[in-house]
Amino acid sequence: MTKIGWATDIHLSVCNNTTRQHFYRDIRSAGLDQLWLGGDIGEADNIESLLSELIAQVAIPVAFVLGNHDFYFGSIQEVRGLADQLCARFQNTVYLSHSRVQQITPTVGLVGHDGWADGRIGNFETSMVMMHDYRHIEELSGYDKLERWEHMKQQGDLAARHLYDVLPDAMETYEETYLVTHLPPMREACWYDGNIADDEWAPHFTCKAVGDAILAIASQYSSKLTVLCGHTHSPGVCEPAPNVTIYTDGAEYEKPKLSRIIEL
């Protein structure tokens, strides 16, 4: 049996050292074979040190994607480069956004991408929501709303292109594929307090490009696809197709935890 730990939105940068060490201890004592992380680990200026600390402390293979917070006070390009460097330094560490299909067991594969809120679900044009992303991430700041939307769509499309590249291979090869991403890929997966997001919030909390890719690819195969995401910090589950289940896991600031343990 292979035992996987899944955690999302652990926001280690707002945790003190004691809280972080307790989290690592909980992971070690869970007897896991691997840890999967769904993004929002830190911010641009501390993600490298926090991930390095986590990888060293948990001492098991780690596969991760990054979330919007991981790019705060820096740039998407720079932080994704840091993630690549980290994977070169630590054996058995995989940044899924830049990786091919990972074999977990002979019948289970893993793919993933950060995803990006692409403003295509709900009503971006009338929404008054102003995410910190739009001030604190280099690629999104300094634009008016419609200019920014173009950059958000480009990021969403980049995520979808990666999935068109890797997900068909995975679903063809394995009985079950896990897809780790930060953003809920559709409105039905974008939970908040037991409800799904309205037109005001959905543009900033969903990646439609990834959702469209998931449904288009999954419809071509009979194998099972399980999507693990976060970002809303509020849990829920949806089944948008007979072979697709999307788990959105909850999180609390300063209380990092394993969201679920998956036994394969």
Ligand SMILES: [Fe+2]
């Ligand atoms: Fe988060």
Ligand SMILES: [Fe+2]
């Ligand atoms: Fe997030």
